[in-house]
Amino acid sequence: MELLFAFALLLIFLFSFVLLFGAPYLPTLSAQAESALDLVDLKPGDHLLELGCGDGKVMIAAAERGLRVTGYELNPILAAIAWLRTRRYGKRVKVVCGNFWRVKLPPSEGIFVFLLPKYMAKLDTKITQESRKPVKLVSFAFKIPEKKIMKEKQGVYLYTYK
Numbered sequence: 001m002e003l004l005f006a007f008a009l010l011l012i013f014l015f016s017f018v019l020l021f022g023a024p025y026l027p028t029l030s031a032q033a034e035s036a037l038d039l040v041d042l043k044p045g046d047h048l049l050e051l052g053c054g055d056g057k058v059m060i061a062a063a064e065r066g067l068r069v070t071g072y073e074l075n076p077i078l079a080a081i082a083w084l085r086t087r088r089y090g091k092r093v094k095v096v097c098g099n100f101w102r103v104k105l106p107p108s109e110g111i112f113v114f115l116l117p118k119y120m121a122k123l124d125t126k127i128t129q130e131s132r133k134p135v136k137l138v139s140f141a142f143k144i145p146e147k148k149i150m151k152e153k154q155g156v157y158l159y160t161y162k
């Protein structure tokens with residue numbers, strides 16, 4: 001009983017401490033995941049980053065389109081689930097358990113996020129400072145303040161960085 005209680009506390013902790021760094025876990029719906037991939041419009045072999053990859057759902061949809069994908073996830077339980085779900089794609093898909101704010105973004109052609117409004121300006125600054133080549137950002141649900149939206153589909157917003 002005590003073990004069960006400790007386990008429940010650990011779960012509550014793991015799913016709530018991410019609120020200090022980003023959005024809580026809430027998966028993107030399949031239709032919106034596909035819309036994001038349509039909007040970002042990458043070629044097979046291109047690299048997509050997912051900042052806060054949750055259970056790996058969007059990564060799987062991207063891998064099914066032939067993309068290379070790297071997902072960052074702070075919650076170790078979700079990172080483990082994402083890793084298990086994407087293992088079949090081999091080296092094309094990588095799950096990194098960690099805080100993406102602390103990582104220098106690797107080169108990629110596209111980035112997908114589903115965060116919270118209060119992090120969008122910080123994300124804009126990070127991408128602007130760290131991208132060495134043009135990159136497209138797709139954000140589900142939340143906009144970047146004062147940045148021009150290039151396209152929108154089903155609540156997913158496309159932005160470009162030169």
Ligand SMILES: C[S@@+](CC[C@H](N)C(=O)[O-])C[C@H]1O[C@@H](n2cnc3c(N)ncnc32)[C@H](O)[C@@H]1O
Nearest residue numbers: 021022023025026027028052054073074099100
């Ligand atoms: C709203 S959920 C979206 C999950 C997934 N991207 C999707 O669309 O289905 C946000 C995810 O980001 C993770 N997260 C939040 N802040 C993070 C950070 N700083 N570094 C890595 N992961 C983070 C959360 O644990 C959560 O799984």
